[in-house]
Amino acid sequence: MTETTEATGAMDGERPPEEREFTVVERTQAQLVLRRFLRHRAAMISLVIFVLIVLWAFIGPHLWHYSYQKYTPDNSQPPSAKHPFGTNSAGYDSYAQVMRGTQTSLKVAILIALGSTFVGAVWGAVAGFYRGVVDAVMMRISDLVLTLPLLAIALVISSRTGGSWYWIALVIAGLTWAYVSRVVRSTVLSLREKEFVEAARALGASDARIIFRHLLPNSLGPIFVNATILVATGILTETALSFLGFGVQPPDTSLGLLVSQAQTAVDTRPWLFYIPGAFIIAIALTINFIGDGLRDAFDPRQQRVRQ
Structure with a gap:
């Protein structure tokens, strides 16, 4: 007060x-x-770390004096002032490669989150609003998508798309939107009976206006939380695909591809394996903590705070 x-x-x-x-x-x-x-300390610290990683990955390559595609005469060098993350056996600067790999992995993960969240939110909102036959048909389609083995399908399709990060993101997004649709549907089922929806109907609002103007904005809490989960899921799935050789392909690189390429050198040149692996863990953990903070912030059972 x-x-x-x-x-x-x-x-x-x-x-x-x-x-x-x-x-x-x-x-x-x-x-x-x-x-x-x-007020969520872990979420705020994670948000700062995640923003710093994003800035480093997208701005750093323009400031660093080595390119991820540029050979250097320093083969298999350990971390030093000249090469903070060392070099690999071909002479590539690992610092530049990790920056590029982090950038690629983040682009894949963010595109997956945006695509899956948009499609899943609209699909779930329409199904929950109309219910009946429309709901039954749409949810059975979602259930079918949920039963598909994500990694196996992604492996098959990614192998036919040439290893482009864009296609990899679209494939994974096409297999993960159903998770969001079920969450949004359950939220809309409870919201559609509220007074503000009845008032909108009484004023002559169209179904599309009710869905996009009233129901989806009031479902932003679970939508945002699921979006953060999908970022972590996307980066881990891309890592798995690249590690198995069906993800991003050279001359481009990603964190999963860097880990895959360094698995045989983990004993002799451990920096090539553990540094990109640490970035994968850091991104996944920070995103999960941010998701926890958003979930607590949007929780309607939280006590209203007035000042």
Whole structure:
């Protein structure tokens, strides 16, 4: 609660406490969510780390003096001031390669999250809004997608797309949107009976307007949480595909491909294996902590905070 003063200013401080005027400033839902998220220490630390990794991966290659495709005369060198992450047997600077690999893996993971979240949210909202036959048919399609073995299907399709990160992301997104659709559907089933939806119907709002203007915005909590989960899922799936040789292909690189290429050198040149592996773990952990923070921030059972 915040204390307010009259125009006379100092006079208010001389009044007895029971005669002083108080007012309550009510926060909007967005302010409450942001406030809860900012209080989640692990999520905030993870967000800072994740942003720094993203900036390093996308801006760093323009500032570093070696390219991920440029040979150097320093073959199989351990980490040093000249090569912070060492070099591989071909003379490539591992620092430049890890930056490029992190950039590629992040692009794949973010595109997976965006594509899966958009398709799944719209699919689930339409199914939950109409219910009946429409809901039954749409959810059976979602169930069919959920039964498909993600890694096996991705392996087959990725092997026919030439190892492009763009196609890899689209393939994985096409196999993961069903998870989001079921979460959004369950949320919309409860929201569609609320008073604000009935009021929108009474005012003549179309079904599309109700879905996109009222139901989806009120489902943003679980949508955001699932989007963060999909980022972690995407980067781990891309890592698995690249490690098996069906993901990103040279001359491009990714964190999974770097780990795959260095598996035979883990004893002789461990920096080539453990450094990109550490980045995979760091990204997955930070995204999971950010998702935990968003889940707690959007939880409607949280006590409303006013100041």
